[in-house]
Amino acid sequence: MTDVRSDDRPTESLRDRIATELGRARDRSVRLTEAVDDDDLVRQHSPIMSPLVWDLAHIGNQEELWLLRDVGGRTPVRQDIDELYDAFKHPRKDRPALPLLGPTEARRYVGTVRDKVFDLLDGVRFEGRRLVTDGFAFGMIAQHEQQHDETMLATHQLRAGPPVLSAPPPPPSVRPVGAEVLVPAGRFTMGTSTDPWALDNERPGHPVDLPAYVIDAAPVTNAAYLAFVDDGGYADPRWWSGPGWQHRSSAGLTAPMHWRRDGTGWGCTRFGRYAPLVPDEPVVHVGYHEAEAYAAWAGKRLPTEAEWEKAARWDPVSGRSRRYPWGDEDPTPEHANLGQRHLAPAPVGAYPAGASPLGVHQLIGDVWEWTASPFLGYPGFAAFPYREYSEVFFGSDYRVLRGGSFGTDPVACRGTFRNWDLPIRRQIFSGFRCARDARPDETA
Template sequence: MTTLHDFTDPTTLTDDALRQHIAAELDRARQRTSALADAVDEQDLVSQHSPLMSPLVWDYAHIANQEEIWLVRDVGRHDAVRSDIDDMYDAFQNARADRPALPLLSPVQTRGYVAQVRDKVLDVLNSARLNADPLTQAGFAFGMVVQHEQQHDETMLATHQLRRTGPALHAPTPAPDRATGLPAEIFLPAGGFTMGTSTEAWALDNERPAHEVQVDAFFLDTTPVTNGQFAAFLDAGGYDDERWWSVGGWAHRHRANLSAPLFWFRNDNGDWYRRSFGTVLPVAADEPVVHVCYYEAEAYAAWAGRRLPTEAEWEKAARWDPDTQRSRRYPWGDADPTPVHANLGQQHLRPALAGSYPAGASPLGVHQLMGDVWEWTSSTLSAYPGFRPFPYDEYTKVFLGSDYRVLRGGSFGTDRAACRGTFRNWDYPIRRQIFAGFRTARNAGRA
């Protein structure tokens, strides 16, 4: 019998234990979704707080619609609950900026639909034959739906950050153990490691299959780049010096009038402050910087005489164990995350100080690779050798190519169900509303 946060491998559970595990994960995700929606009034739910984001009520109903399609209809083979709204809640048919103009379900209708779908899903869970086909193997479809809901919960959290009214969410300031006296960077030797996975039961298609990757020796920042470090780039005129920016980055810096991380501003004394979930806070020098786009991260790295790590370098730092020569699920091992390992799951509404969570460090001593901030890498989204879209092209295949940059590691708003050493996130390099930061690297041959 496993305890909470131990490694629960769905492939090893009996059908009854697997059903219990799935039910618990579905409920945990729904509690978070409901809390995010219930924190604001109906006007806030239907308002669009930024053209980059949907109204919260759209996300809420979309979560249930995807749950209905995959679990009620596809797994359960039951009649549709509301097939008439499929097109309205299809993310590919409706751009975020256009969604407020749709005849969306009202908050009351949405809550009714969400509850109706969940009742039917639990009936399916109790009666469906698990491990009958690839979709139900180890409960995969249920795990995919859990991850989808948690991913949208993080999107809803980002929408909360964009609200201009007072605070609606509350959480304690992170205060974990913190290592001090850490080196600025860690050396990772050249050699191969296993990237991706062929065994993680609920891993998504872009994480598969496991394959060997050779990585040259490199150095990697011990912790993510902090606000204080990034402020030094600002003070040095980094946003006004074309030398540090790529061609695309410099064009975007002018087009978007970038001058500091999103939500930062100076007070009358010239001190940096930032808006955070309806409150105003001093910028904490030792916290990882957040709400920077890829181009800002790239420019900082160039200014510092460094570069952004590749996706393979990041995963090797996060998973490779030099003693066993194997790739772990997480930097600390194979066990699921706990609050001593990482800042995940919206337990806090900000990153923890650099050097926090020493229990979550990798074998070579790289800290905070999981949680706190998503980390930009220099890699575009590409398919692994042997990639097979599953169970639908629209999760990954349609995004492959040079338009997107890969982010790794999760943020304080990422749930443990949607975060592991192989998990891949991606976004346009101009995006700043996401909880993204970065760390830098350098080739081992440089002095």
């Protein structure tokens, strides 16, 4: 691009960033869908997951609805399929029976939509409507596609058959990490009112006062969780809540999802490959009830969402809340295990550059971390741009997860980002860390 006036440079920089984020998301969607044949694309690999081809066309349909029709006012590409790809009209278990676009047609559709979006992007002005200010709608769609890419990655973990995905192993641990960190009592700012692409449930920023507490310096590892399993934790109702024990019993849970005993030891299956457990790797594929039971067994509890966020964002020197534990700059491969660069969590101590000022490690990436908090709106919450993104899920049914996983893209992960799911869900890349109230001698 030539002869750009100085006052146009921020706009052109934003266009470039949007194009880059949309392109990265699409490259990942292509990798995940082209890794398997058409039969695998249309097959439902689990009743709690959509066929991969549904996710692909849904990505394109959301992009068409918000960017082409709403932002651009363009003529619909495929208005006839809107209901098929409305996530609230059809439960996942019913989607294979719908007259969905086939693989070839779905690829053609998402490609047509993307071409028209790039045409729109060339001339759009990022002002006048909240939806387009700072490129919000484009950022929302980039995040939406990456979220579905992580969902498709979880579907790959559930599929049967030979491995089709590969990636280099995560980096090794480079330094030891202490057991716990004391977080002093006091006020911090939770959420954000300034991050331009933050979603509605992250807003507004608001002060929260917390008493002193202690939080694990790293996520709970396979070795630590195995001690709970070997101690009969799954067979002892003392450690489980009432709903947790009921679910454990009815579902017949005896270990994390994808674990199995191999002779005298344990291993796990990951994307079609079986291997022994890595002891210092964060445990993954545990539900909220399992995390809560482990914490009780360990004499601790799960952190609240506010406790997790203060440990991740609060700077004790300046008193401000950072965007990430390490600061405000975007994640790099030295900070965190994000973006499907690897297909596993990294061992504890692999990312010292990503630690918080208090010395809490791996809060971003590796595994989503269950918190004790139900999914609710913050004081002053306002749904934007539609209620179905967050508000319809508010209530006690869902628990909040924080921090992202190895399958989460950086564009859809920051210190304020909130994920949520049902306490029984284990197909997501979920782990946890524990917390406890500070003792008087620790705060004297």
